[in-house]
Amino acid sequence: MWIRAAAALRGLLALVALGVAPAPSQSAPDAELGKRLYLTGTRADGAMAAAKAEGDVPLGGPRVACAACHRPSGFGSSEGGYFTPPITGPILFSERRLDRARFMMNRFGQAQSSRLHARLVQPHMRPAYTTETLARALREGVDAGGQTLDAAMPRYDLTDADVADLTSYLHSLSATPDPGVSAQEIHLATVIGPEVPASQRAAMLATLQAYVDWINKGVAGEASRPGFSPYHRNDVAGAERRWRLHLWELHGSPEGWSAQLEDYYRREPVFALVSGLAKGSWRPIADFCDVNRLPSLFPITDQPAIERAGSGYTFYFSKGARLEAEGLAAFLASQSPPVRLALQIVGESGEAAKAADDFGRALRAKAPGVTLIDAPWRRGEVDISAAGGTLDAIVIWPGEAEDEALSSLIEGLPEKVPVLLPSDRTPMAMHRLSRESASRVLLADPYELPGAVHPLAFRVRAWMRSRGLDINEPRLQFQTYYAASLLDAALSRLIADFYRDYLVEAVESEAEGDLNPGVYPSLVLGPGQRFASKGLFVVRVDETAPDGITAASDWITP
Amino acid sequence: MRFPPCRVTRLCLLLALAVASAAPGAAQQSGALRRLANYEAPPVTLTDSANGRVRLDALLAEDRPVILQFIFTSCTTICGVLTSTVLAAQPELTALRGDYAVLSISIDPEYDTPERLREYAEYFPPDSHWRLLTGRRDDIARVLKAFDAQFSDGTKMSHQAYTFLRAAPGRPWLRLEGLIGCKELVAQYKGLLSDASHVD
Numbered sequence: 002m003w004i005r006a007a008a009a010l011r012g013l014l015a016l017v018a019l020g021v022a023p024a025p026s027q028s029a030p031d032a033e034l035g036k037r038l039y040l041t042g043t044r045a046d047g048a049m050a051a052a053k054a055e056g057d058v059p060l061g062g063p064r065v066a067c068a069a070c071h072r073p074s075g076f077g078s079s080e081g082g083y084f085t086p087p088i089t090g091p092i093l094f095s096e097r098r099l100d101r102a103r104f105m106m107n108r109f110g111q112a113q114s115s116r117l118h119a120r121l122v123q124p125h126m127r128p129a130y131t132t133e134t135l136a137r138a139l140r141e142g143v144d145a146g147g148q149t150l151d152a153a154m155p156r157y158d159l160t161d162a163d164v165a166d167l168t169s170y171l172h173s174l175s176a177t178p179d180p181g182v183s184a185q186e187i188h189l190a191t192v193i194g195p196e197v198p199a200s201q202r203a204a205m206l207a208t209l210q211a212y213v214d215w216i217n218k219g220v221a222g223e224a225s226r227p228g229f230s231p232y233h234r235n236d237v238a239g240a241e242r243r244w245r246l247h248l249w250e251l252h253g254s255p256e257g258w259s260a261q262l263e264d265y266y267r268r269e270p271v272f273a274l275v276s277g278l279a280k281g282s283w284r285p286i287a288d289f290c291d292v293n294r295l296p297s298l299f300p301i302t303d304q305p306a307i308e309r310a311g312s313g314y315t316f317y318f319s320k321g322a323r324l325e326a327e328g329l330a331a332f333l334a335s336q337s338p339p340v341r342l343a344l345q346i347v348g349e350s351g352e353a354a355k356a357a358d359d360f361g362r363a364l365r366a367k368a369p370g371v372t373l374i375d376a377p378w379r380r381g382e383v384d385i386s387a388a389g390g391t392l393d394a395i396v397i398w399p400g401e402a403e404d405e406a407l408s409s410l411i412e413g414l415p416e417k418v419p420v421l422l423p424s425d426r427t428p429m430a431m432h433r434l435s436r437e438s439a440s441r442v443l444l445a446d447p448y449e450l451p452g453a454v455h456p457l458a459f460r461v462r463a464w465m466r467s468r469g470l471d472i473n474e475p476r477l478q479f480q481t482y483y484a485a486s487l488l489d490a491a492l493s494r495l496i497a498d499f500y501r502d503y504l505v506e507a508v509e510s511e512a513e514g515d516l517n518p519g520v521y522p523s524l525v526l527g528p529g530q531r532f533a534s535k536g537l538f539v540v541r542v543d544e545t546a547p548d549g550i551t552a553a554s555d556w557i558t559p
Numbered sequence: 560m561r562f563p564p565c566r567v568t569r570l571c572l573l574l575a576l577a578v579a580s581a582a583p584g585a586a587q588q589s590g591a592l593r594r595l596a597n598y599e600a601p602p603v604t605l606t607d608s609a610n611g612r613v614r615l616d617a618l619l620a621e622d623r624p625v626i627l628q629f630i631f632t633s634c635t636t637i638c639g640v641l642t643s644t645v646l647a648a649q650p651e652l653t654a655l656r657g658d659y660a661v662l663s664i665s666i667d668p669e670y671d672t673p674e675r676l677r678e679y680a681e682y683f684p685p686d687s688h689w690r691l692l693t694g695r696r697d698d699i700a701r702v703l704k705a706f707d708a709q710f711s712d713g714t715k716m717s718h719q720a721y722t723f724l725r726a727a728p729g730r731p732w733l734r735l736e737g738l739i740g741c742k743e744l745v746a747q748y749k750g751l752l753s754d755a756s757h758v759d
Contacts, residue, residue, distance in 0.1 A: 054640050062682030
């Protein structure tokens with residue numbers, strides 16, 4: 002209620018300032034309240050809006066929000082044979098016009114049922130909405146042209162003030178294209194942090210640039226033959242843009258990254274970030290993206306900004322180090338006979354402490370009966386006597402410890418007790434440990450197993466070779482290819498509607514398509530999802546296996 | 560705009576269909592498509608929202624009516640309506656026969672952990688008949704195949720709004736495709752129970 006009162010007061014003050022007498026009992030529409038109603042279903046009085054779909058089905062929770070189906074961008078969605086039309090300001094408050102470009106993508110760019118296609122080929126024409134006709138649509142399900150809306154569109158119980166607030170917000174919804182796109186180009190950037198190994202930096206940039214060049218050749222080809230196709234291509238030719246890739250290189254400590262990113266952005270705003278590589282936490286970069294509403298597709302990091310990720314603008318391959326900690330905990334919790342006593346050796350870095358926290362929390366939740374003892378590893382020394390019993394497993398979070406120190410530590414641990422390690426120590430386990438020690442090491446492995454067949458992997462490898470790329474960092478290069486190809490697919494969905502929220506929704510939808518080049522068993526997103534791969538294997542060293550490791554578990558999704 | 564290669568073929572094939580289906584007088588579909596079919600649940604073990612292990616074939620062999628739907632918790636459109644319909648019809652369904660089961664099986668099992676299923680359930684009225692299930696990706700794929708409910712292009716966004724009803728083990732399933740209201744669901748359920756009692 003206070004929000005409404007404050008809005009009324011603001012409106013009153015504005016009118017007084019203009020020397021206009023306010024109309025009695027009429028407060029000015031508040032676009033912010035309209036936005037809240039649109040995004041969360043919360044009315045001006047703070048209560049959730051009441052609505053029924055399909056005639057008598059009451060909706061509750063977040064499903065009552067307009068954005069649930071029409072999406073935050075307002076460009077709508079299609080799912081399960083139901084087409085939710087766009088309701089952005091320019092579309093809703095204009096007479097409906099047939100738009101062949103949008104029609105082509107909705108009609109042919111997705112697999113949907115005959116119900117949806119029938120709906121698309123019979124569009125209901127209507128005049129522009131007004132506040133009054135919008136109120137009728139929301140309450141009675143009758144559109145601006147007098148036609149009854151689909152029963153899937155909820156009928157709402159809203160006050161006149163709620164409708165006025167919503168109208169005010171909808172006028173501004175996706176009304177101005179987002180920065181980073183000119184008439185000819187889409188500006189993109191990739192972020193590279195300090196201390197990234199030169200070979201990785203070069204491999205990622207070469208792959209990304211090859212993809213950009215490939216896109217631009219295609220765009221140039223289309224532009225060179227206008228009128229080539231009398232059918233659909235002419236309708237969407239105006240949407241073609243060259244990609245222009247900017248390199249945003251960061252220097253110094255993470256505290257200074259935000260200012261550097263803002264400076265890059267001020268000089269040349271980009272429409273999205275693609276791929277990227279930095280040591281340590283990705284949080285400063287993710288925060289920058291959220292502040293600027295800048296989509297960021299699949300940076301290569303093992304420390305994503307997990308909290309608030311669902312409402313953020315950065316998509317990640319996985320939860321990185323936390324996934325490994327929780328996955329190893331789930332693995333230990335599933336052992337038979339059950340693990341009773343486990344030791345956790347924690348290295349000196351903050352990363353190691355964080356992984357130990359995540360592991361401990363997950364293990365306590367999944368296996369409350371396990372006793373977990375922490376043993377700090379300081380200056381090469383660790384005291385494991387605190388465990389005081391027969392250990393069933395030892396988990397090591399080495400942080401930034403040298404491989405040599407880690408291998409020495411493992412060689413000195415009690416014999417035959419399984420030792421669990423994070424995935425980045427796989428080469429150490431394969432090449433530095435004695436056969437006996439290697440045989441008891443178990444490693445997290447969030448990637449696809451060697452030997453698994455992904456048809457696209459062959460095509461992507463051939464694509465790289467045909468462009469003269471050296472494939473010397475295959476995992477990283479395939480990850481980069483996926484980021485670029487998903488951006489490509491998502492941009493194709495936008496046609497010429499260059500809005501970043503719409504891009505985010507397109508990425509959520511397109512990720513599950515046929516773009517996975519095989520670094521991970523599957524890459525899947527959905528509305529509000531930001532981590533495409535959600536599990537891991539536990540593997541062991543196996544000299545007889547072609548790639549030196551073999552699975553010790555099924556796919557675990559903690 | 561460049562269509563991905565796999566879609567270009569589909570584009571060409573469907574262009575002719577679009578012209579044909581755009582002919583005047585083509586009626587828009589409304590309501591749910593109804594079909595009786597026999598499905599055999601695979602012997603897979605799923606996990607419910609309380610982390611309990613559940614053999615699906617054993618669950619469906621219990622002597623009670625079943626209403627089964629495929630949903631995913633991050634779905635913002637049809638899944639919430641599907642679930643709401645069954646749960647809102649609880650008083651009428653219970654009045655017809657109190658001992659029935661509602662199963663919501665996730666088609667996004669890696670995201671829909673038991674914890675997330677519990678979060679999803681919080682937005683709906685409590686219903687003791689309702690059980691939310693998730694599982695291994697391969698097992699969920701087997702269940703979808705058993706119920707002829709696979710997605711047309713392998714992505715969950717193209718899943719359909721199915722509601723499957725069965726009066727008792729050994730009886731055929733009624734497959735409803737499309738969103739429906741509570742009244743229609745209750746009518747279909749009532750008809751199914753009535754048919755089963757005549758046979759018995």
